[in-house]
Amino acid sequence: MTTAEIMAPTGPPEAEPRRRGGPSPLTRYLLVRAALLVPMVWVLVTMVFLLMRVIGDPIQAALGGRLSPQQIAERKAEAGLDRPILTQYWEYLSGLFRGDFGTTLTDNRQVSTILVENGAATLELAFWSLIVAFAIGIPLGRLAARYRDRLPDVMLRLFAILVYAAPVFFVGLLLKLAFSPFGWPSSGRASVNTELTLQDVNPHTHIMILDAILWGDPAMIGDVLKHAMLPAIALGLLTGGVFLRLVRVNLLQTMRMDYVTAARARGVSERRVLNKHAFRNALVPVVTVMGLQIALLLGGAILTETTFEWKGLGYQLAEYLIKRDFLAVQGIVTLIAIIVGVTSFLIDVIVAFVDPRVRF
Amino acid sequence: MKNFRRGTALVAATALAGLALAACGSGKDSGGGAGLIVGTTDKVVSIDPAGSYDNGSLNVQTQVYQYLLNFPAGSTELTPDAAEKCEFDAKDATKYVCTLKSGLKFANGNDLTASDVAFSYKRIVDIADPNGPAPLLGAMKSVEATDDTTVTFTLAAPNDVTFPQILVTSAGPIVDEDTYPADKVLDDDAAVKANGFSGPYTITKYSKNQLAEFKANPDYDGTYGKPKTDKVTMKYYAKAENLKLDIKNKDIDVAYRSLTPTDLADLEKTDGLKVEVGAGGELRYITFNLNKMPGDDADQKLAIRKAMASSINREELSTEVYKGTYTPAYSMVPDGQAGATEAFKDAYGDAPDKAAAEKFLTDAGVKTPVTIALQYNPDHYGSSSAEEYAAVKRQLEATGLFKINLQSTEWVTYSEEYPADTYPVFQLGWFPDFPDADNYLSPFLTPYDTEKKKSGNFTNSHYNDEATEFADPTMTKLLDDERTDGDQASREATLAEIQTRLADLVPYLPLLTGTSVAVAVDGVDGVKETLDASFKFRFTSLSK
Numbered sequence: 001m002t003t004a005e006i007m008a009p010t011g012p013p014e015a016e017p018r019r020r021g022g023p024s025p026l027t028r029y030l031l032v033r034a035a036l037l038v039p040m041v042w043v044l045v046t047m048v049f050l051l052m053r054v055i056g057d058p059i060q061a062a063l064g065g066r067l068s069p070q071q072i073a074e075r076k077a078e079a080g081l082d083r084p085i086l087t088q089y090w091e092y093l094s095g096l097f098r099g100d101f102g103t104t105l106t107d108n109r110q111v112s113t114i115l116v117e118n119g120a121a122t123l124e125l126a127f128w129s130l131i132v133a134f135a136i137g138i139p140l141g142r143l144a145a146r147y148r149d150r151l152p153d154v155m156l157r158l159f160a161i162l163v164y165a166a167p168v169f170f171v172g173l174l175l176k177l178a179f180s181p182f183g184w185p186s187s188g189r190a191s192v193n194t195e196l197t198l199q200d201v202n203p204h205t206h207i208m209i210l211d212a213i214l215w216g217d218p219a220m221i222g223d224v225l226k227h228a229m230l231p232a233i234a235l236g237l238l239t240g241g242v243f244l245r246l247v248r249v250n251l252l253q254t255m256r257m258d259y260v261t262a263a264r265a266r267g268v269s270e271r272r273v274l275n276k277h278a279f280r281n282a283l284v285p286v287v288t289v290m291g292l293q294i295a296l297l298l299g300g301a302i303l304t305e306t307t308f309e310w311k312g313l314g315y316q317l318a319e320y321l322i323k324r325d326f327l328a329v330q331g332i333v334t335l336i337a338i339i340v341g342v343t344s345f346l347i348d349v350i351v352a353f354v355d356p357r358v359r360f
Numbered sequence: 361m362k363n364f365r366r367g368t369a370l371v372a373a374t375a376l377a378g379l380a381l382a383a384c385g386s387g388k389d390s391g392g393g394a395g396l397i398v399g400t401t402d403k404v405v406s407i408d409p410a411g412s413y414d415n416g417s418l419n420v421q422t423q424v425y426q427y428l429l430n431f432p433a434g435s436t437e438l439t440p441d442a443a444e445k446c447e448f449d450a451k452d453a454t455k456y457v458c459t460l461k462s463g464l465k466f467a468n469g470n471d472l473t474a475s476d477v478a479f480s481y482k483r484i485v486d487i488a489d490p491n492g493p494a495p496l497l498g499a500m501k502s503v504e505a506t507d508d509t510t511v512t513f514t515l516a517a518p519n520d521v522t523f524p525q526i527l528v529t530s531a532g533p534i535v536d537e538d539t540y541p542a543d544k545v546l547d548d549d550a551a552v553k554a555n556g557f558s559g560p561y562t563i564t565k566y567s568k569n570q571l572a573e574f575k576a577n578p579d580y581d582g583t584y585g586k587p588k589t590d591k592v593t594m595k596y597y598a599k600a601e602n603l604k605l606d607i608k609n610k611d612i613d614v615a616y617r618s619l620t621p622t623d624l625a626d627l628e629k630t631d632g633l634k635v636e637v638g639a640g641g642e643l644r645y646i647t648f649n650l651n652k653m654p655g656d657d658a659d660q661k662l663a664i665r666k667a668m669a670s671s672i673n674r675e676e677l678s679t680e681v682y683k684g685t686y687t688p689a690y691s692m693v694p695d696g697q698a699g700a701t702e703a704f705k706d707a708y709g710d711a712p713d714k715a716a717a718e719k720f721l722t723d724a725g726v727k728t729p730v731t732i733a734l735q736y737n738p739d740h741y742g743s744s745s746a747e748e749y750a751a752v753k754r755q756l757e758a759t760g761l762f763k764i765n766l767q768s769t770e771w772v773t774y775s776e777e778y779p780a781d782t783y784p785v786f787q788l789g790w791f792p793d794f795p796d797a798d799n800y801l802s803p804f805l806t807p808y809d810t811e812k813k814k815s816g817n818f819t820n821s822h823y824n825d826e827a828t829e830f831a832d833p834t835m836t837k838l839l840d841d842e843r844t845d846g847d848q849a850s851r852e853a854t855l856a857e858i859q860t861r862l863a864d865l866v867p868y869l870p871l872l873t874g875t876s877v878a879v880a881v882d883g884v885d886g887v888k889e890t891l892d893a894s895f896k897f898r899f900t901s902l903s904k
Contacts, residue, residue, distance in 0.1 A: 064776060067490050106491070107405055108547050109568065117567070180605045187602035191611065192394040192593050196573055199565050309602050311570050319598070324772055 029352055037345045044337035048330055049092055053085065058326040062105040079105070079327065101331035106323045111331030114316055119335060120206035121189060122312035125235065125305065126297050128228045130290070132236025137243020138286070142279065144244065145251035156244060164241035168300045172234040172307035185227045187309035194223045231308040235300050239293050243286055250282035284355045291347030295340050394573065395591025396884070396904055397612040399603050403569050403596065404548070405491050409533040410484045411545030413493040415617065415791065416569075418530050420594070422896050423574050424557040425533030428458050428477065428511070429524060430583035431894035433886075433901045436795045438524055441582040442472065442534055442558070444509075446524060453518035454501075460509040465579050466536045467562045468555040474505035479537040481513075489545050493530040496793060499523050519844045521851070522802075525794035528894070534558065560584045560900045561592065569596045574899060588886060588903035600743070607633065607879050613904060614887060616878040616897055620743055621683040624877060632882045638891020639696055642874030643689060643790040643800065644741065644748070646734075648867055650822040650830050652784040654730055658829050663724030664732075665866035669708045670717035671759045672752065674871055681747045686872035691859045692800050694873040696893055698848070699797040699855035703863035704870060714759045721761060729763045732756075735778070736787035740771035749787060752871075779820045788819060795893040797855045798843055804868060805858075807836050823867035835861060 023031070052058065059067075059075045067075065076082045079102075080091055095102065101111035144156040163171070176186040189195065189208050197220065198204075198211040205211055209228070212220040254260060255278050263277050264270070302314030309315070313332055320328035402416030409421055430441035440446070442460055449455035464472035481503045488494040499522070501514045515523055526532065536556030540546050546554065552566045560582065561574035572594045576587040595612060597603040604623040607615040608630055619627070628635045648665055655661030674688035687695070690702035690710070708716070721728055736749040746768065753764040769777065778786050792799040804817050807824045817823065824832045838858045845851040862868070876895070880887045886901035 063490050071488075071490070107568075108411065108545050110547070113549070176601075176605065180609065183609055185611070186605045186609075187597065187599075188595075192397050192571065192595055195567075195571055196394050196565055196593065199567070306598065309598050311567075315598070322772065 041341040052330045061324040104328040106325045128232035129235035133239035136240030141244040141247025144248040160241040160244040163237040169303040235304040254278040294343045394593040398614045399595045399612040407551045408546040410487045411489045413530045423561040424559040426558040427532040433889045456513040474511045476537045477511045478505040496531040529793040584900040587900040592899040614880045636887045638876045639893040640875040644872040646869040663720045666720040667717040689870040689873040693797045699852040703859040707863040731763045733765045735783040737774045741789040
């Protein structure tokens with residue numbers, strides 16, 4: 001049974017029943033989910049902390065061979081790594097609350113600065129790639145459902161498998177080689193002129209498209225969009241393939257529901273049944289699965305960012321992993337864990353609004 | 361459904377409108393653009409000189425800091441920069457005294473005094489950051505500001521002719537005492553904010569290893585003269601392929617370090633681009649761990665090294681693997697440096713000689729084929745290392761005298777393992793700190809340092825380890841002589857003697873010397889001028 005089948009709707013959304021006294025089911029649901037978010041993030045953060053200690057001494061890993069044993073000991077004391085593990089853990093957690101993610105070992109940078117500057121780039125890439133994923137997955141999924149088991153359907157299903165299975169860096173490389181000869185930008189988030197100018201935007205959000213809009217220059221907005229196109233397609237194809245299959249399966253199952261049959265019996269046209277009655281319900285599982293896809297998307301972002309020099313968290317993570325700077329890696333992975341946790345919560349909230357059944 | 365459609369349509373419309381408007385004029389003043397754009401794959405470890413000793417950081421430091429002495433474009437002659445003059449004290453040759461120009465200022469308005477200079481050198485030694493250049497200042501016992509314009513260095517040896525050259529290296533940038541801490545490395549953002557720069561440029565915008573914008577410093581008074589271009593932007597790339605695509609599309613003006621030989625060959629054929637080749641200096645060589653390499657005794661080990669030296673075809677490595685971007689190296693001191701010889705060519709010829717190789721082995725009673733575990737690194741010395749070492753293996757095995765077990769290890773592990781006596785025979789590369797023959801010799805040949813309890817040479821080859829069979833007091837004396845010999849002719853004679861001795865003992869097997877290469881779009885001038893043996897890529901030379 002596929003994810004799509006598990007999440008296949010069993011009927012049309014029902015109206016929320018009225019209850020007297022106490023919070024509404026929606027409020028209760030959101031409160032419970034919010035309460036669950038805290039332990040989930042705590043577990044994730046703790047796991048990252050423990051994993052980084054299991055790997056070994058971070059100072060030795062990053063600077064060993066270049067420092068004498070005495071210098072290593074001094075560095076450990078400086079970074080607080082000579083203290084008992086519980087003390088380190090407490091300092092790590094309290095640091096996170098203060099927004100202090102520590103300092104990198106190899107180039108003395110505040111991890112929080114990296115997170116602000118590069119985290120925004122990753123979110124921006126994730127946003128663009130989700131748009132591509134929707135733009136590919138939803139209409140093509142609908143098309144595949146409409147032509148079930150006919151040539152377009154078979155071709156589209158093949159396409160979905162291909163784009164899902166193809167390594168994202170390989171797709172990225174192909175895109176670069178195909179479009180670069182036409183002057184299409186193959187790396188970076190914007191041209192050098194645009195990037196330099198956008199550093200003057202106040203407030204500087206680090207989200208390039210927002211900064212370009214705030215600057216108010218259409219040419220710069222276009223430049224930013226042009227640079228985002230290839231990486232967004234490379235990463236978006238991955239999720240788009242999943243969405244395509246999901247929409248197709250759900251649409252086909254929805255079309256077999258009683259209320260759809262009833263609509264047909266009332267003489268509603270097949271096109272209207274598909275568009276008006278079935279399509280919206282088929283989208284609910286897509287939104288749900290989107291939450292699960294965020295982690296996949298962030299994983300794919302590491303490869304996409306490296307391929308396209310999109311200097312986001314994934315790019316930085318790869319750089320610091322190569323340098324074995326595990327304190328930097330700890331900070332970046334912690335933030336990614338928090339993003340995944342919070343995104344899952346937000347997706348649950350969206351689903352709760354879209355599909356009243358999940359509140360009960 | 362309608363909302364969804366509207367949303368999709370809105371996003372699509374925004375995207376299309378943006379793309380359509382890309383060609384339109386700017387809505388606001390964008391500050392005059394990026395100026396001349398230079399791309400590189402080098403990374404900056406730290407702008408602060410105390411925290412870096414690498415090409416990427418040196419490139420930034422070259423533009424923004426002033427040095428006591430410096431090399432003007434196209435020359436390796438030391439010229440006063442912040443200093444008016446520097447000389448050894450006539451009465452005490454261990455004292456090297458520099459007098460500063462008057463009226464020097466940092467871009468933040470602070471005065472640049474002798475105290476700043478002494479502070480700059482002292483803090484490098486005191487901080488001794490693992491990424492920093494403290495080892496370069498090993499010859500300096502102390503430094504002090506004698507008055508506002510006089511700095512006095514006390515050296516370990518009298519008349520150390522290599523010390524003035526140290527002043528131009530990563531250890532030489534002068535920083536502002538009021539804005540740089542004495543006991544720790546200043547992070548890059550704080551350094552940019554402090555604006556304690558007195559070089560030809562200041563940094564006006566900075567995103568670490570992404571973009572750095574340099575603006576001409578109107579108060580600069582030094583070796584390089586007035587910059588030909590007011591604004592230069594450095595763009596940092598992680599991948600050579602992206603650097604290549606951008607220069608090919610002319611999205612940047614200059615690509616400096618490090619394109620592959622294949623990329624360069626392709627770019628050479630591209631209209632509107634010039635591939636500029638300048639003096640090199642990079643050395644690629646094989647290191648023998650004298651303790652661990654094959655051979656039952658010192659004689660057999662030496663015979664194996666000599667047999668390898670007789671079996672290598674450097675010309676083939678140069679043309680087949682590197683398409684001429686590296687040239688054969690017949691000495692540890694590359695051709696072009698004052699005092700360089702071709703000692704290995706004299707001793708072993710310039711083509712493989714199987715008979716000679718066989719004789720070396722037979723005379724020492726070595727059983728053939730000799731099995732050698734040869735290590736190379738695939739990610740630190742350029743992407744062609746694998747090809748280079750496959751060719752070395754092929755050449756050695758073609759003699760029938762060797763069986764090569766070729767192995768590779770990523771740099772993070774490699775850099776820890778080779779100093780820990782893990783590899784018997786291994787690849788290394790050397791990029792000099794300053795353009796002097798000594799910089800290709802002393803770091804490799806100095807004796808075991810009993811005080812520091814570690815090998816004097818960074819390769820840990822065990823050559824010249826004191827109190828071992830590999831100790832070489834003759835070499836130690838020759839090195840001391842050349843370092844302190846003020847007479848160029850007799851110094852070059854000593855350097856030649858060292859190179860001959862080196863070819864005779866073969867603790868290292870030089871293979872290739874690199875050229876420095878940059879690619880520029882048509883209309884950009886000054887690239888060739890800065891690709892000289894000083895290894896300083898000066899933005900001041902560039903214009904378009």
